[in-house]
Amino acid sequence: MKDNKLVGRYYKMCFLILSVLLAISCKKPFLDVVPDNVATIDNAFTSKTEAEKYLLTCYSYLPVDYDPTYNVGLSAGDEVFVLDPTNNIRSTNVLRLNYGDQNTSDPIANFMSGGRDGIASYKAIRDCNIFLENVGNVSKVPDLDIDTRNRWIAEVQFLKAFYHFVMFRAYGPIPLIDKNLPISASIEEVYVKRQPVDSVVNYIASLLDMAAVNLPASINNTSSELGRITKPVALSLKAKLLVTAASPLFNGNSDFGSLRNKDGVALFNPTYSTEKWQRAVDACKAAIDLCAAQNIQLYTFPAQTIPLSATTMTQMSIRNAMSEPWNNELIWGSTSGVNWGCTFLQRCGIGQFDFNNAVASKTGGHPLLGPTIKMAKMFYTKNGVPIDEDRTLDFSNIAALRVATHEERFNVKEGETTARLNFDREPRYYADLGFDRGIWYMANSPSKSDENTFWLMARGSELSQSSPVPIAGFYMKKTVNWHMDWNTLTYPPYAYPEIRLADLYLLYAEALNEVQGPTADVYDYVNRIRARAGLETVESSWTNYSKNPTKYTTKDGMRSIIQRERGIELCFEGHRFWDLLRWKTAAQELSGNITGWVVSGQTPELYYREVSFLSRHFVSPRDYLWPIQENDLLVNPNLVQNPNW
């Protein structure tokens, strides 16, 4: 109004101010802070080096069986027991299974989600599928040669099968995830259903068949590949899968007839089929033949520079079949968890045999988890028959005290008093168990021989408190490598035997007995294992010593002999619990009192008293199958719960 020119200028300026404001607020690049090269899943498949990481990622979900606090097969069975609560145990989830703490709210050892020390199988499977999708596409990972590519694919197919197997073993019918669903998949698509047992078995078997084609028969590059999956592993797992599928739990089991999907599809086939056993026999035979071709044999302890007694040599063959690294009996040694847990099983098994180095404050051992008296009773007498069947030896009073003689010096410390239970037992008893006054031969024996070697003092206050005596008074000696050194507290790592030849032999014998009854082949495969264990054949032992000398001649009798043989031979290796489930004997075996010696007793009289720690209740048939987490059922309305959970 005063000066039009001036006002005009102001308007221009106002316009400018507005423009600047708009420029501030709308300059898009200012908010675009992300640089171009942010890692995506595609980066994992750009080169062989990166793809190998993904391969090992698929391996990384394998169960940490080294650690009894994860290993349901070991800790939930009747072989060992630990009193809860227990200090310095990593976690008591799995250990609480014995107490009947399994539940649906937050299941212990949830093998679907990985909760409470289970393994996250579905995550693992998703990773396997991602790997298969990408590496299966030859346009990706250009520097990966076709042989390696095929081998890797085969390995991951095996792993995918294994993760399904882990769930099958626990839950029976499960949803199968053959292909990954995209994140954006509709709700209806992601509501998967459980598949019938037979379909699950067939699916896993077909995956293993596929994998076996391109898997190497053995590992050439042992220095960096031992532990990777080979063809014998795949065939052995298939054998185990089919034996499991043919076993009473899954073959003709009418207990779970009511288990149906919501659309009415029955998940358990109630009809018994011998055909399933025949399939198992074939699979076992195929695996055994391949192992033989690959020079996988029952392990025997080689001759030493310092001569050892025959007793000790036999024991060492038994012990080292488990705990000698990469021994020639091993089919699949798992290295999962080696980086942090490889010593844990050994620490759980170790007794303070070396009392020169057993100072008060040393926490070398961790034998919190210990075999029960039931496990100790399961071993045969020196005649190779059960202690209650032996007509030549009286084990009616297992706690009766007896002094070890000179002849028994390789098993029990000469001149020391211990219980009847510890005398006149088979070599595997002395090889696998540590017990009060028992001999514990080790590579660093002070006498340089098995004479005057280490022995255990496990009574109250004899050992320092920091390395306690396991609850029942027995140690898992078998799990300890014979080069363990108390002085330096070193535990030589070994690969955990997921599958070894003895396991396969016994599976074969079991399946064959179901198809043919006790034929020569059945006896033969059991006897091979007994021979390594320093026992006579089934036929001769039963005929000569058993109160039931013809037991082995019937299918039922032989079945029970094979089952006991498995329990003894494969003790502390995480098989028995799953065996009891598939045999449907868990209801008897996993009920009743868990007993042990009074470890606080300072004299033999006080020590050797059998006391109960816990009375177990296996709820049948409910406990034969794992519960599915309640929330999973709420989220996915197509899932049905296992019966009675």
Added chain:
Amino acid sequence: MKIASRDFARKKISITAFLLFFLNFTMYAQIVTPTVTIKGNNMTLEQIFQSIERQTDLTFFYKEALLKSEIISGPLNYTDAKVTTVLNEVLKGHNLTYEVKKNVILIKREEKIAAEPGKPAEKQHQDIVQEKQISGRVLSEDTRTPLPMATLLLKGTSNGITTDQNGYFKLKVGGSSKTLVVQYIGYIAREVNIVNGVNDYEILLSPKDNTIKDVVVVAYGTQKKTSLVSSITSIDPKELKGPSSNLTTMLAGRIAGIISYQRSGEPGADNAQFFVRGVGTFGAGKVDPLILIDNIESSSRDLARLQPDDIGGFSILKDATASSLYGARGANGVILITTKTGGSGKMKFNVRMENSSSSNTRNFALADNVTYMKLANEAVLTRNPLGALPYSQNKIDHTANGDDPLLYPNNNWIEQLIKKRTNNQRVNINASGGSDKSKYYLAMTYNVDNGILKENSLNNFNNNIKLRSYSLLSNVTLNLTKTTEALVSLKGQFDDYNGPIGGGAATFYNAIWSNPVAFPAVYPASLLPYAKHPLFGNALIPGGGGLYVNPYAQSLSGFQATNTSTLTAQLSLKQNLDAVTPGLSMRVMAYTSRYAYFAVTRQYSPYYYMSSAVDGKFSGLTLINDGASGSVGATPTEYLTYNPGDKNVNSTTYGEAAINYARVFNDKHSVGAMLIGTIRNYLTGNAANLQLSLPARNEGLSGRFTYGYDNRYLFEYNFGFNGSERFAANHRFGFFPSVGGGWIVSNEKFFKPLTNTINQLKFRFTYGLVGNDQIGSATDRFFYLSDVNLNGNAAGYFGTNFNYSRPTVYINRYENQNITWELSKQTNLGMDLILFKDLTVTVDAYQQNRSNILMVRSTMPTSMGLQVNISSNAGKATSKGVDLALDYHKSFNNSLWVQTRGTLTYAKSKLLVNEEPQYAPNNKNLSKIGNSLGQIYGLVAEKLFVDQAEVNNSPVQYGSTMAGDIKYRDINGDGKITNADYVPIGFPSTPEVIYGFLFSVGYKNFDISAAFQGSARSSFIINSANTTPFYLNGGNQNGLLQVIADNHWSEDNRNSYAFWPRLSNTLSENNTPVSTWWLRDGSFLRLKSAEIGYNIPNRFLKRFHLSNGRIYVNGMNLFTISAFKLWDPEMGASGLGYPIQKVFNTGLTVGF
């Protein structure tokens, strides 16, 4: 101009261009005294003055009666006329003149003012003999600060004077008038009787509540309170004063609209949680309000350290219209604070010094140790008759006798670790002053807060908590030109902290988590005279668990020190553009803020000894952790080891530029507009990965438009158009508009008859949208990017020697392009009411609807095998509530005044859409929809089982259950108790109601005040795992609370409603889940603060050349009324931590 446009064309740093342009521009401005536009017919002088007041900063002072009748007859027509011109013309011929002092215009009778004050008029001749001079001082009644330029008039005369800079006056009085009328802007005028023989007067004026807060700090500016339509609570900062160096603890109950609670009293960790109108959203994102101190985005720590002395304005923006300008970040409400700036005049100093004594409001009580051992034995036997007893009768007997305390230790950890009381000091000094050209406000604060942990002479370092916080504030205002004002503000805030490793709460936890009888805290040094270290006691845990935790050793064996500093430099420029068009102004502001934090720990590893015994008598010590191979526990050291801790540095830069326009047209149409552009950049030096290291940025354009008609109808429109780097390009910008309207009923003509009782009545309504970009956890910023870790934990370990491994690939996040802003749609209805001049009522009711709340998609089955949860903007919630404030203020004669205030905040939230499965009809109890966001979920505990028969006949519980364990209700009727039986229990964990009641009474120099604060409708859960006696967790073995010793289920006392179920030395799987058994009511009422003060009278002040002085005694958290007795109820579930403090304080403030 050329430069500016070229810069613009190049799209370079826009702020710089702006500034250049800005400075350039000022050369054109020609600003003189303010100009006004006045048009009308036959206006009264009063109308003219009011009109000028509305258009300028000027305030008029005049005697109402004098001017009411003065009418300027004929039309007036001034357009953009200088105020002086207008005044000269209208006052002419009315025997009036005016005097301009700063922004005050004093209207006087011309002929009489000219006369010597006190010069007798003819008719007053009889009073000549009584003529005398009185003197005195005018002070603000509440702050005791002097009031400069207050006017004093002898009633009925025009004899008057104004006070000087320090509020002093001298006045010759004579004539018949015996009454002095004292006036000051914003204060209630007072009449003071002149008493014969008294010549010195101290006159206290009390502020008019509705006028002192006339101007309210609002988003990016200020607004007259009468013209507000939005819901803003503004509080006088001095009401936040209390004997605490943490401002956040003073909010609850004082400010309507704030839900607040304090869970810990630990120095450095005692910030109260506070939420504007409760918590309206959920998830890992931001749920608490945006805090802006001088428009600087600040942390709650910055707020906590702020001194009420230095605060100029304190506002809470509660609804959409108030906060939508902060579109991107305002959804949870905004706390706006401005610090003081200087005024012109000579330098004024104010000093406040306080010394306080602080103690725990309440300690949890532990049982004696004989009981401890007996019940520890009971805990074993009651569960397993075969179990081994942890304590022999021999040990119990010797402990009871106390005959061999080294072998049979008997610790009371609370007494050994915790002091009875501690002392804290606070000092605040500020100086202000200035001239027309420049003004300054400087403040310094030094607070020392000590912890309540016991020190020990065993160490040469102090393990107790000592938090020293310093802050420095400098606000300098410069008038660069007549129309350009610059404000340079520098703020520094520094914390030096020393404390035990793990913090003070850890010491309290250790006191209950440590076995009291396993070992003595420390052995007498005389036992090993040669040892140069304290002989801490310890023992091996039976069964091979290693060492116990010795809380005494933990507390004494080291300390951690942290240093935190925040430095902010801020520059703002204001340009008046009245020359362009009246009412136009511009403003630019920029700041940068640097934050640095580091921590170090120094500690030695304690030597642990255990007692050896011969024949049951103490015989000497054995070193447990000798450090030999395989020895238990850490190897001891006599020297300190050092561990660097976290280091955290970050930097924020921010700029804003705004144009303001405010003007009144035709005296009726008041128009305001503002447009502001903001830009913000945040960088951290401690990002864990590449994605987190990328800058966090916001930019936005916001605007406000206000229109008021005749002071009766008000309208406001706001918008924020904001961008955030967190979203994919298609969601990067959000638009957040809001509208509001107001109706001042009391200004309507028809209301006139009522105005004597209802002085003001105003209704307000607002509706709008606000956003929140801080959703999800801070570590999960870029939802639209996948996050793949190609170097995860190594796996494999293949090969003969188990040494071939490779890193694994892990997906941290799946890409999702669709994640966008969380939205809050807010509706507010408010009413302001002033009754009988003294009672002010403000009530607001609101509803907020949140949508797009980021939620984990919990409907993804496990079988999908996803590595991480995926999220979507699925959640919806609503919250509603009422904020109510009542203020009553009354001054009586004879220096008596009363002030009371009541506040009530009620905020209730409700979840509307939750990502949850479709529950079957019998499991609808699991659905969270319809419940409060803070709802606690748990089992319904019916009672404790009476006997095994009842256990057997009841639904299967968790784990193995016995008589005396908690019996739960089977909600879904499936015959077993599982997590599917959870139901909502109790109230939410965040209180739904916070209320307060404050009163102050002053009489002459004394005043007394008290503030009660209450909290209601909240619940908390006692953590039974933390309190389970005898539970051994690592080296920690829980102690025994007295209440458990007194009242637990046992075979002898089969009380189904005992406080504690059947004892157990392990965590009971059945008894630990969240259930109504452990549910407690969190409501309480406490005397939050109380104060007695004495203002030093003038005659003393003068002697010491002080301008004001006050001494006072006050206290905080003096008592609490609550049904819950185990610990301070406000701490809720954190009751075993560092208790809230009860404080007694003495203070002194002086000004000179």
